[in-house]
Amino acid sequence: MTTPVNEVKHPLVQHKLSLMRDKDTPTPIFRQLIKEISQLLAYEITREMPMEQRDVETPLRVTSAPHIQGRKPALISILRAGNGLMDGVLDLIPTARVGFVGLYRDEETLQPVQYYFKVPSHLGERLTLVVDPMLATGNSAVAAIDLLKKAGATKIRFMCLLAAPEGIACMQAAHPDVEIVTASIDECLNDAGYIVPGLGDAGDRIYGTT
Ligand code: URA
Numbered sequence: 001m002t003t004p005v006n007e008v009k010h011p012l013v014q015h016k017l018s019l020m021r022d023k024d025t026p027t028p029i030f031r032q033l034i035k036e037i038s039q040l041l042a043y044e045i046t047r048e049m050p051m052e053q054r055d056v057e058t059p060l061r062v063t064s065a066p067h068i069q070g071r072k073p074a075l076i077s078i079l080r081a082g083n084g085l086m087d088g089v090l091d092l093i094p095t096a097r098v099g100f101v102g103l104y105r106d107e108e109t110l111q112p113v114q115y116y117f118k119v120p121s122h123l124g125e126r127l128t129l130v131v132d133p134m135l136a137t138g139n140s141a142v143a144a145i146d147l148l149k150k151a152g153a154t155k156i157r158f159m160c161l162l163a164a165p166e167g168i169a170c171m172q173a174a175h176p177d178v179e180i181v182t183a184s185i186d187e188c189l190n191d192a193g194y195i196v197p198g199l200g201d202a203g204d205r206i207y208g209t210t
Contacts, residue, residue, distance in 0.1 A: 002172050003179040005163065006044060013040050017161065017183045021199045027208040031084065034133065034206060037161065037183060038088030045129060045157050045181045046073070046093070070127075072097050074120045074153070078132040078144050079103075084206035085131040085159060097126070101144040112143040117151075124152040133202035135163040135180065136195050138170025145175050161202070162186050164195045 016037045019025055025033070052069040055062050075096040077086040082100075090096060102116030120126065128148060135141055135158070145156060156178045158171065163182040166189050171180060186195045194200070204210055 002176045005168055005180045005182065005185065007163075007185050008041060008044050008181065008183055010040060013037055013183050016040075017199075020161070020205075021197065023200065025205075027205065030205050034084045034161070035088040035091070038085040038131070038159070039092045041085075041159050041161075041181055041183065042089040042092045042129075045159050045179075046127070049073075049127060071122055071125045073127040073129055074099055074123055076101060076119060076128060076130045076144070076148060078130065078140055079116065081134065081203040081206060082130075082132045084202065085133055085161070089129065089131065089159075096129075097121075101147060103140045103143055105139075112140045114143070114147060117147055119148065119151055119153075122152075123148065124154050126153075126155075128153040128156045129159060130156060130178075131159045133161040133206075134195055134198075135160045135167035135171065135182065136189055136193055137164075138167035138174075141167065141171055142174040145171075145178060149175075157181060162195050162198060164189045 016033045020030055020033050050069040051066045053064045054067045056065040072095045075089055076099040077083050079100055079102040097120035099119030103112040103114055106113050158178050158180045160182045163185050186198055188196055190196050
C-alpha cells in the first residue's frame, strides 16, 4: 500500500508558490507567502479529520453540530525551515500541540543525526502533521518520521512546499502509510541536493541568511 501524494493545484497555492520561486522576492514577502501557503496546505491536509456530533445551544435552540473528534493534532516542525510552515498552520489550528525534531547530516556517513527531539504526549492518539518546506532526498523526513513512530505516532501526514520525485520515492519506500501534501512535485534534484527548478535554500530564504 502506498499513500498517494496530494499535489495541491489550487490557483492561490500555485500563484503564491510562483512568487516564492522568484529569486528576487525579498525575505519579508517570502515569509508572508510561506505563512499564507501553509494555511492553504493545512486546509487540505486536515480535510479527512474525523468528526463527531455534539450539542450546541444557539441563541434560538439546542442543535447537534459537527466538531473535530479526539485529541488535538500534533504539529511537528523539522528544524529549522519547518518553522516557516509551522506559524501559518498554527494560525489555522491554534490548539495544535507542537513538537520539534532537529537533525544534522553527519559529513562522514551522510546520515541524519538527531540533536533535538521534543514532542507532545499521546502521539498515538493524535493526527501528527510533520512540516518541512523541501522534500529533497527525503533522508531527514524519513529519519524524523522514524523517530516519531518510535515515540508512538501512528497517523502521520507530511506537508511540504516542494517535493522532488527522489524524496517522494524515499518516503514511500520507508513510510508508505504517510500521506504527502505538497504545493508542487518538481523535476529532480541537482548534484548539490537542491530541488530543481525549486526556490533555493528554504531556510535561507525564510530567515534571510546566506
Ligand atoms: N533544502 C532546501 O532548502 N532547498 C532545496 O532545494 C533542497 C533542500
